[in-house]
Amino acid sequence: MTARILDGRATSAAMLDRVREEVAEFSREHGRVPVLATVLVGDDPASHTYVRMKANRCAKVGMESRRVELDAGISTETLVKTIRELSADPAVDGILLQHPVPGHIDERAAFEAIDPAKDVDGVTRTSFARMAFDEGGFASATPGGIMALLDAYEIPLSGKHAVVVGRSPILGKPVGMLLLARDATVTYCHSRTRDLAEHVARADIVVAAVGRPELIRGEWIKPGAVVVDAGYADNRGDVEYEAAAERASFITPVPGGVGPMTIATLLAQTVRAAREGTEK
Ligand SMILES: Nc1nc(=O)c2c([nH]1)NC[C@@H]1CN(c3ccc(C(=O)N[C@@H](CCC(=O)O)C(=O)O)cc3)C=[N+]21
Numbered sequence: 001m002t003a004r005i006l007d008g009r010a011t012s013a014a015m016l017d018r019v020r021e022e023v024a025e026f027s028r029e030h031g032r033v034p035v036l037a038t039v040l041v042g043d044d045p046a047s048h049t050y051v052r053m054k055a056n057r058c059a060k061v062g063m064e065s066r067r068v069e070l071d072a073g074i075s076t077e078t079l080v081k082t083i084r085e086l087s088a089d090p091a092v093d094g095i096l097l098q099h100p101v102p103g104h105i106d107e108r109a110a111f112e113a114i115d116p117a118k119d120v121d122g123v124t125r126t127s128f129a130r131m132a133f134d135e136g137g138f139a140s141a142t143p144g145g146i147m148a149l150l151d152a153y154e155i156p157l158s159g160k161h162a163v164v165v166g167r168s169p170i171l172g173k174p175v176g177m178l179l180l181a182r183d184a185t186v187t188y189c190h191s192r193t194r195d196l197a198e199h200v201a202r203a204d205i206v207v208a209a210v211g212r213p214e215l216i217r218g219e220w221i222k223p224g225a226v227v228v229d230a231g232y233a234d235n236r237g238d239v240e241y242e243a244a245a246e247r248a249s250f251i252t253p254v255p256g257g258v259g260p261m262t263i264a265t266l267l268a269q270t271v272r273a274a275r276e277g278t279e280k
Pocket of ligand 1: 096262
């Protein structure tokens with residue numbers, strides 16, 4: 001068997017076409033376009049690239065982005081204050097704080113300074129709780145993108161065994177919540193899991209979200225399983241792609257899979273935040 005590709009590039013392009021129309025409509029009604037503020041701390045080159053990609057994608061759909069770049073040495077307090085100001089600024093609809101921030105900064109405190117109504121990247125406790133309770137808040141961008149990709153290919157989730165490898169606050173943990181909300185049976189695996197191979201081998205759906213290139217071996221994949229690779233370390237996935245593709249029914253490539261869906265979800269949620277923000 002050779003897996004079908006879950007094409008994140010094509011699927012995100014279709015999503016972004018819709019976002020572009022929504023932006024145009026918003027702009028006709030409100031005389032301005034939605035604005036996403038991106039906050040980047042320090043000078044990690046990969047983070048700069050990702051934030052630049054997000055800003056470019058905003059421009060392509062007619063949205064505005066406001067880039068805030070802060071010195072690596074700033075304090076938690078300064079970062080929190082900056083984000084609170086963006087939260088209070090009526091000209092800003094959505095806020096993205098690029099993860100990770102330098103180790104001396106309390107990243108959770110910084111995320112919590114984002115007004116949940118502007119949390120288009122789905123990183124706050126409030127958004128997490130809404131995800132967990134299936135209350136339609138803003139999804140974490142990557143988990144939301146993964147769900148949109150699975151839905152675009154009409155992958156059935158109800159009653160399926162999903163194995164999530166990874167439990168980070170903005171990726172592994174929330175993607176498990178979203179799968180659970182869709183009636184999947186969810187197993188979380190992580191760095192202390194014993195017999196990772198055996199868990200993965202029982203999965204109908206594998207979501208790899210650890211950031212360790214090729215940790216998941218192709219031979220572990222159950223024939224016919226759906227493989228979603230959310231790894232992006234050094235632009236390489238967490239799954240041994242070629243070998244996994246021989247067994248899987250569907251698989252995401254890296255690049256061209258989950259990454260572009262993450263950005264499309266972020267922008268779709270930004271237009272939604274702009275609309276919902278003007279309703280009040
Ligand atoms: N608060 C926060 N939210 C995030 O969503 C977030 C973050 N922090 N920190 C870093 C990770 C990483 N991330 C990616 C987004 C798009 C691609 C992407 O589109 N990649 C292209 C390849 C891009 C290239 O050419 O290098 C692809 O997979 O096809 C990758 C990685 C979002 N993240």
